[in-house]
Amino acid sequence: MWPILIYMQQSIFTPEEEALIQREFDALLDAYAHTSHSQKVELITHAFRFAHQAHYGVRRLSGEPYILHPLAVARICVSEIGLGSTSICSALLHDVIEDTDYTAEDIAGLFGDKIAQIVSGLTKISGGVFGEQASEQAENFRKMFLAMSKDIRVLIVKLADRLHNMRTLEYMPTEKRKTKAMETLEIYAPLAGRLGIFSIKFELEDLALKYLHPLEYKKLVAAVDRRKSEYARNLKVLTGTISDILDEAGIQHDVKGRSKHLYSIYRKMIVQQKQIDEIFDILAVRILVSSVKDCYAALGLVHNRWKPIPG
DSSP: OOOOOOOOOOSOSOHHHHHHHHHHHHHHHHHHHTSSSOOOHHHHHHHHHHHHHHTTTOBOTTSSBTTHHHHHHHHIIIIIIOOOHHHHHHHHTTTHHHHSSOOHHHHHHHHOHHHHHHHHHHHHTSGGGGGGGHHHHHHHHHHHHHHHOSSHHHHHHHHHHHHHHHHTGGGSOHHHHHHHHHHIIIIIHHHHHHTTOHHHHHHHHHHHHHHHSHHHHHHHHHHHHHTHHHHHHHHHHHHHHHHHHHHHTTOOOEEEEEEOOHHHHHHHHHHHTOOGGGOSTTEEEEEEOSSHHHHHHHHHHHHHHSOOOOO
């Protein structure tokens, strides 16, 4: 049985906003219900209600109720990363110590030491810890993250937090957007890569590109959109052909294809000093096999079917 919170709220949010908050929380619970984690709905509900009360009346720069941000971070944790109840609760509570009068001891008393530890860790690496020298010290900060974190979930929830902040970055002042985008590109995206969360790494890089080089970003989006159907057709043919070749050779495999994300294309254009039409490897195919022997065999079959381009 969780402690009962007794508090009074003025009608600061409209009925429509309260309904939106409830829908977002219901969506979080629905996503959580479809996971294999043991269902701790009561704990998550308690964390939501506590966070809602703690942030009540506060709004983001977009004008929306602040609680929608922790809810979104929690949704990313469960839907896009696959984390469980401890991380979900930590995501819901991640700004409580930093932005309200509640302490780590309060969190520990209500939700236990583990959640309090994660929330405290998130507070330590939040906001202005990077200062203005983030570019020069990016590698040091990445090492610091890994060294200081007693629980890897601190870093993963922090990545979810940064991802949602980047998705809503348009509401920040221009200079703040650029600072956050550079910080994301130099610290958070590489960190996501080191942790193997590549979907988040790629999205963080693309969002950073959007705010650091908006003109180039728009041109890339337009160019890729024009070729989207062509890319899809080519990938379907390519993955099908590779799968047939490996089937014929008796190699168990899993073939997946994708078009490279925008930042990867942008980097190639800069490094190789080429236009997008001159970049050959916009489409990428990943072949997963069960052994090193099969890996080399698959590579040989692919090279036998398609001649490698030197360089």
